[in-house]
Amino acid sequence: MTTVTEQYLSKIITHLQSLQAEETEAVRRAARLVADHVKQDRIVYTYGPGGHSNLGAQEIFFRAGGLMHISAMLDEGTLISGGALRSMAMERTPGYGLIVMDDYGLGEGDLLILINAYGINSAVIDAALEAKRRGVTVIAVTSVRHAQATPAEHPARHPSKRNLYELADVVLDCKVEVGDAVVDIEGLEQRVAAMSTFANSFLLNALVAETVDLLVREGVTPPIWMSGNATGGDESNARFIDRFKGRIKKL
Secondary structure (H helix, E strand, O other): OOOHHHHHHHHHHHHHHHHHHHHHHHHHHHHHHHHHHHHOOOOEEEEOOOOOHHHHHHHOOOOOOOEOOEEEOOOHHHOHHHOHHHHHHHHOOOOHHHHHHHHHOOOOOOEEEEEOOOOOOHHHHHHHHHHHHHOOEEEEEEOHHHHHHOOOOOOOOOOOOOOHHHHOOEEEEOOOOOOOEEEOOOOOOOOEEEOHHHHHHHHHHHHHHHHHHHHHHOOOOOOEOOOOOOOOHHHHHHHHHHHHEOOEOOO
16 A cells, blocks of 8 residues: 555656656757846846745855856745735735845846746746836746646736736746645545655746856856765865855845
């Protein structure tokens, strides 16, 4: 008999394999954009407006094995640490994403990775619309099928009823199903165990890996964070801190 843990593992593996098979070309297109920014020594922004979407923005920021050019837009409004219900209310508030964009000062020629599996709420749609207005290039990590299956009248939707995948220059489709949870428990109607964090993290780390591979093959050695808990990590990172201190808001 298959245990629920085995069911979950199987679902995760199958899902990640589908992302590798179907999204690799999109990841490589996004990697080209990130690599070009790193070559110009420009900051690449990540923003995950929404409770657990914030984890995506953090996943590749100040991360062992991650690019130092990543700046996570960690606004307190939608962080669950400020209150889960408050976070949900803030991500549904029209205009909130504009405030965050202003706070980080994104402008013409910047590159923004927007992470939101559902891709419908006001904060993420406002951020995407404002990015386009400012001439910012947008890479989206989002589920096309989830957005398409969400009714126009759903209370989480932006007033425009737009979807994140429609507004991005490159879409990395995390393919999360409606409801996110994937494990069936006998005798329980509601599924358990979410998929979106695994899917988003896989695509984001694949994007970093493809970017670094591209840069190295083109003769560029980008600065990479080393774990401070590894021997020599602090010394390795210290060589670059002054280069990014003040340019990355949350560093």
